[in-house]
Amino acid sequence: MKGPWRIPIILGIIIVYALCWRAVGIAPSKFFEPQAAQRAREIFTAFVTPEILIPEVSRQAVEVPFRVPCPPGAKSTPEVSGLSPQIVMPVCASEGEIIKVEGRGFHPKSDVILRWRFAPSSQLPLGGELVAARVKANEDGSFEAQIEVRPLLAQEGGASLQAEAQWRTGRRVVSPALVKTAELMVQTIFLALMATTFATVIAIPISFLAARNIMAKGPVGTAIYYAVRWVLDLVRSIEPIVVAAIFATWVGFGPFAGVLALTVATIVSLGKLFSEVIETIDPGPVEAITATGANLLQVIRYAVVPQIVLPFLAFIIYHWDINIRISTVVGFVGGGGIGYQLKLWIDQTDYHKAGTAVWAIVAVVSVMDYVSARLREAIK
Amino acid sequence: MPLIVEHLTKIYPDGTRALNDVSFRVEDGEFVAIVGLSGAGKSTLLRCINRLVEPTSGRIIWNDIDITAASPQELRRIRRQIGMIFQQFNLVKRSTVLTNVLSGRLGYLNPWLTLLGYFPPAEKKRAMEALERVGLADLAYKRADELSGGQQQRVGIARALMQEPRLLLADEPVASLDPVLAHSILRYIEELNKEGGVTVICSLHFLDLVHRYATKVIGLKDGFKVFEGRPEEIDDRRFKEIYGQEAERIGG
């Protein structure tokens, strides 16, 4: 850059960047806003303390049918239900009344939830639950609560009151989030494996059609070669995540959409890589086998295939590895597997569980990275 | 039944005139040496004969069949009777020696079975015999790239033997080998020629080898045939015609 153009060019660049800065809304101050810092700390702490083992919780429950209003002849006087634990309360009352519920023989110092439960009815087709009170049992396992009889209890399906006590046993157990993560991780690995397998089967014939040294021998072959190349380049410019979003709306959210999206992406990528392997093979054996009077398929089988099996295998393993990584991403847009669950947990602000998933992804991806590198090393 | 080459011309797509109106005739059982400088068109000529290179014009007639006009199926039938060996051996390096030799038989076998990798036991026996003839039977199950250059070229010969060829094309078969090995390889080819009655067309770089093995010489220069005759007819004047004025004779 010399001469009179230098300053206008530099000015132009500065203006372009200034416009970009505004258009993208870059605002470094957002990092340091008090709530932002608070949120960041929360998320960060949760991620570094993933949910792996959680305290074991034991439960016991008693449930008593309850009528609103009292049927003719019945009285709103306390009755004992259950042996141990047991609750003492009226079996019926009228709307708006405050009733007393006593509990005995519950686990000492346990947390007790009293909840109304509704049977399914025309009003509540799926039934339902409503927390009435939360109390704590004392040392000898008894509690007392006053609860209000809500109008909803009069619904035709009938209702009941459940007292459920929960307490920590002091033991630790594997968290359901970890179990779920492990299950979905396996699903993700299989998803990547299926996609890679389907893609390989389809990419092999395509790659021969996209190899110049195989196809560009006559006008028809050359035309096919250019057509296949063009389609591959076209599809390649669409990101897997976009393809996944399309398939998710087509076949529904879930691993199947993920498999389809990854398959498409992998066909295109492997098709191109495979065809490059084919184009760089030693032409000598091809010539020699052709000279023996072998037909095209025999030439491919005896002169081309032995030269490409190992490089193909290396690319297949490499893509399985990549696909595990991508499948965690396509999961976000409905492709199933661990990615989808991770998104759910983040949306639910369940960052400890999200942390579990993130760490599992990191672990599996690095192990696969290592394994695939070693496998590829081994088959060289 | 002779091989007749008539007005053969090859112009590559980039415009290179590799062969210009080349004509000659080869009788059964001859050992023809093709000589000429690098780029003279030797490889092109040999490859036109089995149409690994498609001639631009001219005709090649062998056993009264016009090879240049053959359909793809006919061409495969013709090719399977024409063995070919190469300067770089052109073995499939990752396959075993035995598979390389067996692949010489592909033109004769059921294509679908061979695609599955199946070769009848009789063919395996034939392949082992071919390897015995070139003294490599004990290396049958080695990978081809574990062999030395001389051994690889003998595998190349065994592969050609599987074709039971009536014509053998050899493109500088010994140019990558040291002189001692060169003679051992050429003696196998000579044996095929003398005892098996196989016609041989072989491009060679060294005139001493030409004198030792060939019964006829064709000299090429810039795609033109500049000499056709017996080896002993190559005197200093003719040598300079083939190899250019500055060339010095070293062998023969």
Ligand SMILES: Nc1ncnc2c1ncn2[C@@H]1O[C@H](COP(=O)(O)OP(=O)(O)OP(=O)(O)O)[C@@H](O)[C@H]1O
């Ligand atoms: N595929 C090709 N496309 C274009 N030109 C080619 C091709 N193959 C060979 N040629 C050219 O044709 C001419 C003859 O080549 P050819 O390989 O037949 O010579 P040669 O006598 O075998 O040489 P060498 O002794 O180096 O093997 C050369 O000028 C070469 O550059």
Ligand SMILES: [Mg+2]
């Ligand atoms: Mg050559």
